[in-house]
Amino acid sequence: MSAGAAVPVVRRVSELRAAADTVRSQGGKAGLVPTMGYLHEGHQSLVTRSAAENDLTVVSVFVNPLQFAQGEDYGAYPRDLDRDRQMCAEAGAGLVFAPPAEEMYPQAPITTVTVQGLNAVLEGRSRPSHFDGVATVVAKLFAIFGPGRAYFGEKDYQQLAIVRRLAADLSLPMEVVGCPTLREPDGLAMSSRNIYLTADERPAATVLWRSLQAGREAVEAGSRRPGEVEAAMAEVLAAEPKASPGYAAVADAATLDRPEVLAGELRLLVAARLGRARLIDNIGVGCDRL
Numbered sequence: 001m002s003a004g005a006a007v008p009v010v011r012r013v014s015e016l017r018a019a020a021d022t023v024r025s026q027g028g029k030a031g032l033v034p035t036m037g038y039l040h041e042g043h044q045s046l047v048t049r050s051a052a053e054n055d056l057t058v059v060s061v062f063v064n065p066l067q068f069a070q071g072e073d074y075g076a077y078p079r080d081l082d083r084d085r086q087m088c089a090e091a092g093a094g095l096v097f098a099p100p101a102e103e104m105y106p107q108a109p110i111t112t113v114t115v116q117g118l119n120a121v122l123e124g125r126s127r128p129s130h131f132d133g134v135a136t137v138v139a140k141l142f143a144i145f146g147p148g149r150a151y152f153g154e155k156d157y158q159q160l161a162i163v164r165r166l167a168a169d170l171s172l173p174m175e176v177v178g179c180p181t182l183r184e185p186d187g188l189a190m191s192s193r194n195i196y197l198t199a200d201e202r203p204a205a206t207v208l209w210r211s212l213q214a215g216r217e218a219v220e221a222g223s224r225r226p227g228e229v230e231a232a233m234a235e236v237l238a239a240e241p242k243a244s245p246g247y248a249a250v251a252d253a254a255t256l257d258r259p260e261v262l263a264g265e266l267r268l269l270v271a272a273r274l275g276r277a278r279l280i281d282n283i284g285v286g287c288d289r290l
């Protein structure tokens, strides 16, 4: 274990297991915040919550090669472990787990985790192997550390839904905690990938938030047809010349199915590319709440 000005960092699976064993042998609770690093206040909000609810909070910082397809930004993904350690310290983490890729994958895995159906819609359409990579690394982190609670952001809503289902289907003895999205003052969801935005693209990136607002307004104005709400969102995305729209979708908040008529708890989800940055965002809308 190498201690520094910030939080100690461990790189080996055996070291993380030992830390988990120690806290549990003392009757303590262990919380896990899985990340790909290059942390921002959104990540910190998950760490703060975990630190308030557990005796030891571990932040994993691992850019997982399994969830990137050829041609995606695995190599370019921003990395700054020293800064991450500092931010983890500020937010109350006890340990950072930053394994090299060969520690997590000493051999190319032929055992992987697939959460069927949920992995194929929305993000899964343009990133077909992405969520199998996510589910596999998350299952490995759960197996290594055995957290009582693990914290995930609603920012990646489909990921949260997949991890919830993974934990339920595999009867994992733990709680998956969903946490609200932190945003910049103009509505842009905080994301490590915002670093890719040029000065020109940065103001245009609010188009995702504006699109979600248009969807919410359509629902609040009484629209109950998914197509109408999606059209309202898509229109905003299409009107931003710097953005290439991905999708604008209405989904059931639990199953991510597209409802025939809007009812109950829904999620509005959008994706768009701005230059090098592929950005996603979503909000909740409750029809029964209106």
Ligand code: AMP
Binding pocket: 034, 035, 036, 037, 041, 042, 043, 045, 046, 151, 152, 153, 154, 155, 156, 179, 180, 181, 182, 183, 189, 190, 191, 192
């Ligand atoms: P990432 O490093 O992008 O894989 O994100 C790690 C965790 O932080 C995931 O559970 C994300 O959903 C969560 N997260 C990312 N951005 C935000 C945000 N703006 N607000 C809250 N949580 C976030």
